[in-house]
Amino acid sequence: MKRSVCLFCSAKEGLPAAAQDLAVAFGAACAARGLRLVYGGSGRGLMGLAARAASAAGGEVLGIMPRRLVRPEHAADDLGTLVIVESLAERKQRMSDAAGLFVALPGGIGTLNELVEMLTLNDLGLQAKPVILCATDDFWRPFVAMIERFGAYGVLRASIAQYLHHSRSVEETMQLIDTLLPAARAAESRGV
Numbered sequence: 421m422k423r424s425v426c427l428f429c430s431a432k433e434g435l436p437a438a439a440q441d442l443a444v445a446f447g448a449a450c451a452a453r454g455l456r457l458v459y460g461g462s463g464r465g466l467m468g469l470a471a472r473a474a475s476a477a478g479g480e481v482l483g484i485m486p487r488r489l490v491r492p493e494h495a496a497d498d499l500g501t502l503v504i505v506e507s508l509a510e511r512k513q514r515m516s517d518a519a520g521l522f523v524a525l526p527g528g529i530g531t532l533n534e535l536v537e538m539l540t541l542n543d544l545g546l547q548a549k550p551v552i553l554c555a556t557d558d559f560w561r562p563f564v565a566m567i568e569r570f571g572a573y574g575v576l577r578a579s580i581a582q583y584l585h586h587s588r589s590v591e592e593t594m595q596l597i598d599t600l601l602p603a604a605r606a607a608e609s610r611g612v
Contacts, residue, residue, distance in 0.1 A: 423601060424456040424482070426519035427470055428534040430527040431462035431493050438557040439526040443469040445590040446525060446554070451479025453594060458519045460511065461485030461503075463496030466525055471499040484514045512537055520601045521550045523593060526559040542583040543576075550600040553586040554593045560586055 429443060447470035450457045457474040460467050461483030471481050481500030485493065486508055495502060505511050512534060524535045541547045553560040564586055570576045585600070587593045 422456050422480075423454060424458050424519040425450060425597060425601070426458040426515045426522045427467070427525065428460070428522060428527060428531045429466040429470065429525035430531060431460065431465040431467045432528065433465050435466060435526065436557065439466055439555070439559070440469055442554065442556055442590065443467075443525055444473040446470050446523070446593065447473030447475075447479070448477045449590050449594050450474050451477035453597070454479075455597070456480040456482060456518075457500075458482045458484070458515055460493075460515075460530075461495050462489075462493040463499065464494045466527070468494070468496060468499075470525070471496055475499045482518060484511050484518070486511050516541070516547065516549070519549070521552065521597065523552045523554055523597075524560070526555055532563075539580065539583060543579060548583075550583050550585060550596075552593055552596050552600075553584070554588075554590070556588055
């Protein structure tokens with residue numbers, strides 16, 4: 421498998437400058453490290469910013485978009501390879517199959533759905549791929565607090581700590597990727 425990172429984030433326009441800057445820096449950093457950027461295929465919002473930055477820096481970009489969202493989400497057929505699938509479930513499966521780990525930048529319900537599903541697959545032993553929450557403006561603080569509350573309440577397995585990481589910068593995220601991506605690939609090859 422190529423060294424690939426799947427990005428979950430918003431396709432909404434007009435988000436805070438901190439999130440936009442983060443998306444651009446993340447896309448460029450992936451290209452600089454030779455990481456293929458796998459993402460939801462939109463040319464808008466944080467998705468579009470990250471994909472354009474990766475592509476402009478010479479990086480490989482793979483977008484995966486459900487057919488019904490091609491027009492409303494402004495599918496980016498000019499940013500690397502765009503794969504059209506039939507459903508959101510197929511999109512998530514293809515994204516998971518294509519990447520060794522996941523990074524979530526600020527996003528809404530769709531982003532939350534994607535990252536929780538990946539954590540669930542890990543928790544059930546169906547994959548072994550880390551999830552990194554990245555934001556420079558504490559965007560993920562409420563989610564991290566909720567996960568900590570779930571842990572304290574006793575409804576999470578201890579393994580969640582093995583798969584869920586958070587960072588406050590692209591540099592920190594890239595350090596985590598350097599550490600976690602080889603481990604995720606090795607676990608996958610062992611069938612974990």
